[in-house]
Amino acid sequence: MRALILLGLVGFAAQLVDGSLGMAYGVTSTTLLLAIGTNAAAASATVHLAEIGTTLASGISHWRFGNVDWKVVAKIGIPGAVGAFAGATFLSSLSTELGAPIMSIILLSLGVYILIRFTAFGLPRGNLGKPLRKRFLAPLGLLAGFVDATGGGGWGPVGTPAILASGRLEPRKVIGSIDASEFLIALAASAGFLIGIGSENIDFGWVGVLLLGGIIAAPIAAWLVRHIPPRILGSAVGGVIVLTNVRTLxxxxxxxxxxxxxxxxxxxxxxxxxxxxxxxxxxxxxxxAAEALEAQSERREATPA
Known part of the structure; x- marks a missing residue:
């Protein structure tokens, strides 16, 4: 019972972070499952099955708050699903002894990236409003989907910073679009794992508890994305992922x-x-403080003498 409660809290916290930051549900949840001894393919399969529900709830929530660009979802989500299915098939073929360290290395790399990216640079804001091309989004989706399935997470850590770095889409729509498109990735990866390892290797009770925690958190996260500082959240989550996966390795x-x-x-x-x-x-x-000073200066200039 204690393990199930812990998993539910992890599902809630992971979705709260993912829905607010556009990443880290899979990385956070898979990291915990590996830490308690779950085999790599089963851990990723469990998380992706739960994500079918959490990403659907998150996508709907973001859509209702106006955070989704459906053109971006289509251009990145379909190639992402292809990559996720391929990644799930690849991971399913690895032995447990080989799979866990490989997944921990991927998760550690993603954790270091998240930590450095958000600590040092925050959220980039340039080229806002320029179109995102299919020739950029399709390869990005393919790579992010493959990494997501093999690492138990990675769709957000790969996709969100790459689109943010382009500066062509406002941050809330980047996060909302990545979360909405992740539904396709979760479906494809889950299908790959069910074919590769079979349902008998998956604890559906764990899937249900992770799913419940994530569904509760999804609408809260979609609202919070407008109010919490992603820079601080990114640093906090990145540190958790790094510490836990260094321990595993x-x-x-x-x-x-x-x-x-x-x-x-x-x-x-x-x-x-x-x-x-x-x-x-x-x-x-x-x-x-700089934004407040700039706003104050603009008000003074706009005020008639």
Whole structure:
């Protein structure tokens, strides 16, 4: 019962982050499932089956708040589904001993990317309003879908920053469109896993609990995307993912680090993580203060003498 409650809370928290940031539901949930000993393919399959419901709820919520560009959804979602099916088939063919470390490396890489991206740069805002081309979105979707299925998450961490970096779509619509298109990726990946490993290797009770937590969080996240600072949230989530997957790798047969090395690694990561969050908070406050001063200056210029 305690494990199910924990999974429900993880599903809630992961969807709250994903719906607000456009990433990290799969990465966060899969990281936890690996940490408690679930095999790599089963962990990714469990998360993707839950995501069929959570992404549908999230997409509808974002659509109701006007956060979705359906042209972007179509251009990136269909190639993404092809990549996700291929990734699920690939991961299903790997042994458990090989699959877990490989997935942890992918998750760790995504966690480092999220941590650095949001801590150092925040959300880019340039070229707003320019069209997003199919020749950019289709390969991006194919790659993001493959990474998502093999890593148990990655659709958001790959897709969201890439579109944000283009500066052609406002952040809330990037997040809403990525979340809405993820429904197609979840369907395709789930089909690939069911064919590859069969339903007997999946705990549908876990799927249901993750799904329930995510569905509850989806409308809250779609509303929060307009109000919470993504820079701070990105730094916080990135640190969790890095710390957890470093732990998995250090305890794997590949490394098998002793307790002293593990302790030093955890302390180092914790210090860097705290520094990243502190920097993000200060940067956010600095940017808000600059925006307030700019707005005040514009009001003064607009006021007749």
């Amino acid at each position: 250090l305890r794997s047969d590949w490394i098998d680090a002793n307790s002293t090395v593990q302790t030093i690694a955890y302390i180092t990561i914790a210090v860097l993580w705290a520094a990243a969050i502190t920097y993000s908070v200060r940067a956010y406050r600095r940017d808000k």
